[in-house]
Amino acid sequence: MGIPRFWDPTGDRHGGTPTYPWRMAPTGYLTKRQLRARGLRPGGQEVAGQILWRSRRSTGGVRAAYLYRLHLAKPVRPMTPGRERALAAANRARRTCPGCGRDAGYVLPAHLGTCLPCAGSTALAA
Numbered sequence: 001m002g003i004p005r006f007w008d009p010t011g012d013r014h015g016g017t018p019t020y021p022w023r024m025a026p027t028g029y030l031t032k033r034q035l036r037a038r039g040l041r042p043g044g045q046e047v048a049g050q051i052l053w054r055s056r057r058s059t060g061g062v063r064a065a066y067l068y069r070l071h072l073a074k075p076v077r078p079m080t081p082g083r084e085r086a087l088a089a090a091n092r093a094r095r096t097c098p099g100c101g102r103d104a105g106y107v108l109p110a111h112l113g114t115c116l117p118c119a120g121s122t123a124l125a126a
Contacts, residue, residue: 005021006021006051014050017049021053022051028069028071029067029069030070030073031067032068039076040070040073040076041073041074043072045073047066048069051065091107094108095107099115104116
């Protein structure tokens with residue numbers, strides 16, 4: 001079978017970044033999503049490696065996920081009252097229709113830019 005295409009733990013072939021194929025990252029290296037699932041964040045550390053895999057969904061045919069060292073990760077910062085208010089305001093803005101000014105109860109579709117009733121009434125008027 002040979003060596004997998006993206007196996008480069010020294011980083012010689014991939015710009016100095018240690019590279020591993022899908023599901024072959026060494027123990028102690030996690031992606032941001034895996035860190036978050038454990039209640040951690042990278043905490044300012046540099047990317048320690050990457051996982052590369054072939055994908056028909058990406059433009060170049062290859063996708064990447066960056067790896068961080070688990071022992072250097074820090075706990076996720078707690079949600080402060082100010083951050084909670086800012087997040088609530090941002091989500092409220094995503095749900096508020098600029099056409100009628102009402103809270104639609106869902107995030108407005110970006111391709112419409114308005115709530116569904118307003119989008120339907122403008123489509124009928126055109």
